[in-house]
Amino acid sequence: MSQDKTGNSGAIVKSSNELAKTTPAGEYLTSALMDFDPNHFEGFAAIADGANKLLMLVLAAVIKAGAAREHEILAEIRDAVFSFIRKMEPRKVMDTMLVSRVRILYIRSLLARSPELQSIKVSPIERFLEKSNSTSRSRGSSRGSSPGRSPGYHHDHVSRVALIDENVQGFKVNIKQEKKSKFSSIVLKLRGIEEETWRQHVTGGKLREITEEAKAFAIGNKALAALFVHTPAGELQRQIRAWLAENFDFLSVTGGDVAGGTTGQLELLSTAIMDGWMAGLGTAQPPSTDALGQLLSEYSKRVYTSQLQHLKDIAGTLATEEADDPVHVSKLRSALESVDHKRRKIMQQMRTDTALLTKEEGGSPIRNPPTAAEDARLASLISLDNILKQVKEVIKQSSTRPLRKSKKKALLESLDDLLAQMPSLLDIDHPCAQKQITDARNVVESLQEDPDDPAPDPNSNSNTLGESEVSQWNVLQFNNGTTAPFIIKCGANSSCELVIKADQRVQEPKGGEVIRVVPRPSVLAEMGFEEMKGVFEQLPEAVSLLALARSADGTRARYSRLYRTLASKVPALKEIVAEMERGGVFKDVRS
Template sequence: MANIQSRDLGRNDNTKGHSMDVSSSPLSADNTDGTVALFKPGSEKVKTTPAGEYLTAALNDFDPEQYDGVAAISDGANKLLMLVLAAVIKAGASREHEILAEIRDAVFSFIRKMEPRRVMDTMLVSRVRILYIRSLLARSPELQSIKVPSVECFLEKANTGRSRSSSRGSSPGRSPVRYGDEHIHGFKVNIKPEKKSKLSSVVLRMRGIDQDSWRQQVTGGKLREIQEEAKAFAIGNKALATLFVHTPAGGLQRQIRSWLAENFDFLSITGDDTSAGSSGQLELLSTAIMDGWMAGLGAAMPPTTDALGLLLSEYAKRVYTSQLQHLKDIAGTLATEEAGDATQAAKLRSALESVDHKRRKILQQMKNDGALLTLEDGVLPIQTPTTAAEDARLASLISLDGILKQVKDILRQSSVNALSRSKKKVMLTSLDELRERMPSLLEIDHPCAHKQIADVRKVIESIPEEDDHLHDPTHAQKTSADLGSSTETDVAQWNVLQFNTGSTSPFIVKCGANSSSELVIKADAFLQDPKSGEIVRVVPRPSVLENMSLDEMKQVFFQLPEALTLLALARTADGTRARYSRLYRTLAMKVPSLRDLVGELEKGGVLKDVKS
């Protein structure tokens, strides 16, 4: 009789010598520490290693047409799969996730490319699949609560009257166990003790072999038969795949041994006759079943993939669906919150935009994982939850943000002791126009917009009016020139200055000169609102402030970036003129083409740094 060792089981005809023992492989251990995330965010750079780069290139460049015959193709493909497993083992638990993430796309593409040829060792395919599924389980709480059927659901004692090749027959037995939408049919284990024979007893005694030990031995042929039947049973069996990925390999084999011992009491746990080469029959049988199941779970079923591949796809869909639903729940909660003021409105908008960005990122990942998710005709197999209500609220908040920014601008203009009659009328008209834009908002955002507009209206209406300031023609001409009425803001080269105030973040101001030799600056419109963006303005010369009151100066500064206003304003009109003069000199001297202009202004007495 052939002496079959457990490590020799599970090989197909094309891959002898390539099989590994499931129960002893560290790859199949229930180790979730340091496992790799299945999905790679598109914006994150995956760390590369020499081993990963080599494997990626080898898997992508593998060309079956360059090999002579099926055996050579099989040998080359299986060597690559073993290199993948070896690389993970060498990386160790601490870096296992890095190597798996790096070669992930290449591995999946390679398996799908080689499946139709039926040349891969399906046990190797199973081990690779299990690595990725378990890594997904480790990082996905929604998968860890999945109900897993027990091993007893998949094992059934065959009718003793049946032939040895009838493990998948339809003989009377226990009723199928229901698991989700599937009915689990048990794998019929057909083992029976050998019948006693006088002739065989005489022969055994002549050879010095114990009769009981001989009768209890399971022959090598029977083990191969059980393994092949177990493989056929496992092909396409997603329920069995679930049991495999959720149960440590060593624990699963112990459960099979326990079931065999309970149902076949004539089996011995260990062999006593070492001279005959016998081993523990329970160990041999459980290994044969385990190896057969492992080989079957990695066998493809054209046009679809293997059972573990289908399970990986199903789990990936569950994770994506759960993530999308989770984001929808968050967005739904945010969309129902009312904004009390501009700050809350900005926070709500930012939060909804962040959720929307993450949702779009997941949708892009789903498209990139087309092969994994078995996309057909470019259509996603996952029903994405509708976000119409959340999108409408985000659009409303964007409109509200625009309205509130303009309200804030008007409020800044009102920070004076008095307003001219025409200026006041213009500001109130602007508020009326903003109120007319409120129908573009959702009802939930109306109270915030209404309150902000009403509050600013009260402030403006409370400011005293004065007659419009009349300028004589010469003064108007001078003011027009000094204000830098040119709208030309094209600058060949920007120079950057940083002003450290000590109490706030540094002010960053870019300065340059246009073709009219005017000082042009670029800076954020509002310091506390990064989304306001940069604005470009021609800076008025210091002479424009010569006969202005402090309130009139504020009106001039209102057109400039906020940083310039804060740097120039002082408590008095004279102090403001002096500070602005120094600021203008500092900015202009940073621009080489304006240094001569600074000299001319100094000679003309325009740049007077007079302290108040």
């Protein structure tokens, strides 16, 4: 997977190679998750058992894959996992602790591969814990973080772009020291229970109560979800134990405690809180998903947004760079096309990403950076690149000897047509186009014509180009409804001009075939109706029948359509036709 900024996005944006990579375990899990049908099970317990076994298989597959291949297996089954979780959420059959563990794997995979998420700062543990009988958060809440907090996940607040609510409400921990009673002491002695052990003992019922309260606190709590994914589980439980020991003196470890006694109670309490939080973070909040799923959606959108902005910055820089020559134009065009391809690829991934929540599911909209200016420059560069290729072809044609007078004239007319296409370019590309066309014109004008070039005979059945210059003829049949069907053959000469061969007249006597170069539509742009009729008189009668209308504008439109139809059938002219369309040369209704 590419590690550059435009391609690096971990479990979100996957390379084509990664997308194609499959494993037997991944294929089995994908199939099992996608094919799981609750209707094939009898009763709630059976559905829950089947669903939870699949989640455990996912966790087992990741463990078996090992750290080196963890990302690959997660990416392979990603869509199936998220679709399965969303499908099963309404039934409330999944062990939400298992859901949380699966979600955390995906978020941490994303974090490990996304520089865009490295600046996120999470609130310290003290923000999430509070003594039930205390007006303040805790004695340690004024500190930046709890002792021993992993520095790798704690960043300067200034660099943080908040994705979670800073107004965190603490979880009220309700633990009270049991008061001594002579009666209870007697009862405990009769039962053979040590009074000190009982005094500090937190009953199983109390632990279950704390777990349920912790679960309720964690449901939909994205701030707490962020704390979980940015802090290793062992480190987080150690911080909870430290907070409990600091805020509940009767649980503090002292030299007089029996080894394992008080420490055991801290372990039980911290585990109860951790388990409750984990279960709550995996509990869905209809119509949205669980808190960890919501966090994954927010983080994924941040990665996408960052990548799109990065591509826009690159494209913005390229779009303001002035091209000096054809090589520079080609490089700029290629670079902008590459950026545009990556942007479209990311947009497509966003549309199909199962981790992203829709607006109806409570997800926030993704603000795509506008790219109108960059798109306009790319379109201009494409037009400029095509113009320069045609200029290069003119130079190439001018180097052939002997250079006939008619050919020289045709080459200069081609350059005039290219000048007429310049309005399709942005102003920044005009100097390059102007220079290349002007230089080419100077080269062509400086060339000497063939002194033996004969003057064209208007009564001849072929023009000065000669049929030999057209390597291939393409045949089209026309029927205007008033005459018998007639045929026009079309091709291209060495100057990339449209050449036609047709009978001089449509009806008998037809007068034999004549070959003529067909002028481009731009030649007719400033002509009046009678002038256009004069041009058509030099061409086979078929052109007049198909192109002449009642008005000058109508004639220009019909002629443009005819020229487009004929030229489109000639492979050598297709690129020129496309460029003429972009340049607005055609005056028919399709322009």
